[in-house]
Amino acid sequence: MSDTPFGFGLPPEEPEDGDNGKKKGGQGGSQGPADPFGFGGGSGADNPFAALFGGMGGPGGEMNPGDLGAAFQKLGQMLSYEGGPVNWEMAKDIARQTVSQGAQDGSKDASLSPGERSAVEEAVRLADLWLDGVTSLPSGSGSVVAWSRAEWVEETLPVWKDLVNPLAERVGAAMGDVLPEEMQAMAGPLLGMMRSMGGAMFGTQIGQALGVLAGEVVGSTDIGLPLGPAGKAALLPGNIATFGAGLGVPQDEVRLYLALREAAHQRLFAHVPWLRSHLFGAVEGYARGIKVDTTKLEDVVGQIDPQHPEELQNALQQGMFQPEDTPEQKAALARLETALALVEGWVDAVVHAAAKPHLPSADKLRETLRRRRASGGPAEQTFSTLIGLQLRPRRLRDASRLWASLTDARGLDGRDGLWEHPDMLPTAADLDDPDGFVHHEQPDFSELDKMLGEAARDRGPDLGKPGREGEGPNGTPGEGKGDGDK
Numbered sequence: 001m002s003d004t005p006f007g008f009g010l011p012p013e014e015p016e017d018g019d020n021g022k023k024k025g026g027q028g029g030s031q032g033p034a035d036p037f038g039f040g041g042g043s044g045a046d047n048p049f050a051a052l053f054g055g056m057g058g059p060g061g062e063m064n065p066g067d068l069g070a071a072f073q074k075l076g077q078m079l080s081y082e083g084g085p086v087n088w089e090m091a092k093d094i095a096r097q098t099v100s101q102g103a104q105d106g107s108k109d110a111s112l113s114p115g116e117r118s119a120v121e122e123a124v125r126l127a128d129l130w131l132d133g134v135t136s137l138p139s140g141s142g143s144v145v146a147w148s149r150a151e152w153v154e155e156t157l158p159v160w161k162d163l164v165n166p167l168a169e170r171v172g173a174a175m176g177d178v179l180p181e182e183m184q185a186m187a188g189p190l191l192g193m194m195r196s197m198g199g200a201m202f203g204t205q206i207g208q209a210l211g212v213l214a215g216e217v218v219g220s221t222d223i224g225l226p227l228g229p230a231g232k233a234a235l236l237p238g239n240i241a242t243f244g245a246g247l248g249v250p251q252d253e254v255r256l257y258l259a260l261r262e263a264a265h266q267r268l269f270a271h272v273p274w275l276r277s278h279l280f281g282a283v284e285g286y287a288r289g290i291k292v293d294t295t296k297l298e299d300v301v302g303q304i305d306p307q308h309p310e311e312l313q314n315a316l317q318q319g320m321f322q323p324e325d326t327p328e329q330k331a332a333l334a335r336l337e338t339a340l341a342l343v344e345g346w347v348d349a350v351v352h353a354a355a356k357p358h359l360p361s362a363d364k365l366r367e368t369l370r371r372r373r374a375s376g377g378p379a380e381q382t383f384s385t386l387i388g389l390q391l392r393p394r395r396l397r398d399a400s401r402l403w404a405s406l407t408d409a410r411g412l413d414g415r416d417g418l419w420e421h422p423d424m425l426p427t428a429a430d431l432d433d434p435d436g437f438v439h440h441e442q443p444d445f446s447e448l449d450k451m452l453g454e455a456a457r458d459r460g461p462d463l464g465k466p467g468r469e470g471e472g473p474n475g476t477p478g479e480g481k482g483d484g485d486k
Helices: 048-052 065-079 088-101 114-131 149-177 188-214 237-244 251-271 275-288 294-302 310-316 327-355 362-374 378-387 393-420 428-432 434-438 445-462
Strands: 143-146 232-235 290-292 321-323
Touching: 088 149, 088 188, 114 143, 114 232, 114 237, 114 251, 114 327, 149 188, 149 232, 149 275, 232 251, 237 251, 251 275, 251 327, 251 362, 275 290, 275 327, 327 362, 327 393, 327 428, 362 393, 393 428, 393 434, 428 434
Parallel strands: 143 232
Antiparallel strands: 290 321
């Protein structure tokens, strides 16, 4: 476990390229805790703010005035933060710092060579060619890029803001609600400090988590959500090499299989325009149902001591976040789990169909990725810790079987046509009975839309036109202008 869990120690000096993890002074460090967000009840450091002063000073323990000044400057920046519920600048700095320290397996981030970038571009182009034969959705990769770990942090941070802010806002609102109204006006400075501390707390935990996750993800869609910019397929060559180590599979095959998964996700998100908002809306709906144990928070607020700010962090580690046990929250959870399973199941089925004729190790790679998910891979762990959600592997396998059955029964167009409207997709109950869904007659929304469009075009040009005498608009009976009208 890191000795500086809140990341407030002096950051290691990065080289000019910013990515190869070499730093001066030999100051190293392992990764953060296995539960990087601290919501799972794990024990944190005795004093998370000790990193402000830890490691400073000379061999005899004397304090370097410059180090002390830097520590107080960082503390001042933390307490003066007046932004949203998460201090995202702090999150980005700590994520970059965590990346520069190296991953848990000891591997370091590095600037990518032209050869690595070229290999990624070629892999995605070939993957798109193979996918053309197994899906009716066209390519969604407008551009292809290779990222270092540090670049992954920078490029995905905007989407993490969308995912995390709803939960952080719930916590921030709870902080303001724990005091009686008559005391809130009097406690303005205290509440302001609490909000600043809360923003810093979330920022440091999220920064650590993203830094750890950056050491293991292989692309921009590992959790089934589009984390990168729209239309940009991205792979991380360094992490792909680590993922493939020990599998006994040629590196080119590993890269191609992961490129297929990335390209398949890009097709889905590019050509199903409602899918992104549907998924993120489900995440936000689930976050709205998270309740904060205000009793614990009240105890912390009642005993808060500016000299012991870690009390707020410790409280957050003691199971303060619980989903509301309401029909609305259960529905939100089911909707999100099902949507994520359908996305991942479709990708799994399509990628397997594309890879099987070309890659001898397709079955092995497919099972390796499935087991990675089943054992709680890094993406699932981070996402689960973030909002208390896990994508159940059983649902993913069920969804993959359903999509494969749909391919056999209805062909590519019939299968992929279900993405035209969210009401056409399988439900959680359908995942339990895939045969029933596959052979059930589905409503054809495209024909309905076509009929409505034609009706609108037929009526549109004539709407509002005056009728003949004795008729209303569009020739309907009504009050026309008679001979006696002036």
